[in-house]
Amino acid sequence: MPSVTMRFYEELSSFLPPERRKRPFSVEVPPGYTVKALIEDLGVPHTEIDLVLANGESVGFEYRPADGDLISVYPVFESWDVAELSRVRPAPLRDTTFALDVHLGRLAGLLRMFGFDTLYANRMDDESLVRLARREKRVILTRDRGLLKRRSVTHGYLVRSPNPRDQMREVVRRFDLAGRARLGSRCIACNGALVRVPKADVAALIPPVVAKVYDEFSRCARCGRVFWKGSHWEKMEKMAEELGLGTGDGKG
Numbered sequence: 001m002p003s004v005t006m007r008f009y010e011e012l013s014s015f016l017p018p019e020r021r022k023r024p025f026s027v028e029v030p031p032g033y034t035v036k037a038l039i040e041d042l043g044v045p046h047t048e049i050d051l052v053l054a055n056g057e058s059v060g061f062e063y064r065p066a067d068g069d070l071i072s073v074y075p076v077f078e079s080w081d082v083a084e085l086s087r088v089r090p091a092p093l094r095d096t097t098f099a100l101d102v103h104l105g106r107l108a109g110l111l112r113m114f115g116f117d118t119l120y121a122n123r124m125d126d127e128s129l130v131r132l133a134r135r136e137k138r139v140i141l142t143r144d145r146g147l148l149k150r151r152s153v154t155h156g157y158l159v160r161s162p163n164p165r166d167q168m169r170e171v172v173r174r175f176d177l178a179g180r181a182r183l184g185s186r187c188i189a190c191n192g193a194l195v196r197v198p199k200a201d202v203a204a205l206i207p208p209v210v211a212k213v214y215d216e217f218s219r220c221a222r223c224g225r226v227f228w229k230g231s232h233w234e235k236m237e238k239m240a241e242e243l244g245l246g247t248g249d250g251k252g
Contacts, residue, residue: 001028002067008044012075014160015044015145029065036061036088039073045148047140047156050076051086060087076174090154096175099133101126101142106164111171112191113236114245115182119191141171165239172243181245183236184218184227192222202226 005024013021020042029038035054036046051074052059065071097117100108101124108120119138126147133140133153140156142148148156157174159167172178185194197219203211205226214228240246 001030002065003028004038004065004067004069004071006038006042006071006073008042008073010075012044012048012073015048016042024070029067033064034061035059035063035065035071038065038071040149043145044073045145045156045158046088047148047153048075048158049088050074052088058087095137096177097136097138098171099129099136099138099140101129101140101144101147103143104141104159104167107141107159107167107171109188110164110168112186112188113183114168114240114243115180115185116177117186117191139175169243172245178244179246181240183233183240184229187220187223187225187227189225190220190223192220194218194227195221197226 003026005026006020007024008016008020009022019025027038027042033041035052039049039052040046046061052061052063053072053074054063054065054069056070056072095117097119098108098111099119100111102122105120105122108118111118119132119136124132126144129140130147130150130152132138133155138155140147140153141159142156143159143162145158147153148158157171159170161167161170186192187194195218197217199211199215199217202217202219206217206228210228210230214230216229218227219225220227
């Protein structure tokens, strides 16, 4: 059976057992294996990878390793643009929209709160999630490494932290969302777009004390839920600033 030398760089090492991190190691290549199959057998989802080199040359996931190859695997680059070099990077999505698995409900709420189009349903199975994400060209966010190994998943990210705010920070950094928040533009409950409405149109739907204090209201075009800039708004703006998101006002 052919043998190759593998080396995974930077955060990709976290997917490997300690004895294989940040150092070259040898593995045998089963017959007919592509480099993608080999990488994922070692526990690294293909969606985490931006560049694969075989003996110093960029190759695609379909490359079949040969005996003696040196395979170098790199994560998504934050400061280098390797678009013209990489043969594994999928075509970029025109808009960054998300689909989250059932374990990321609180992250879904934060993404919607800051105005990012986020598909989430706490009863959706993985197959349905992948199918919808592919059809609607969404990036899958998940804590399940196996989900990202599916062949039909082209755009995805494995969320590392169990803490929702830290998860949000990860997503902001990974997808370069800095400065793109639009507070008050999307319904936290259903992801629908919020539109400004006259106070008189929603007077029967809000508490009397709210009607006395506030004059500006928005309503979800999908579920009809009413929103206003209550005491929570300042906390939202502060969180957006901490995350580097900016605080654009989503006017409907």
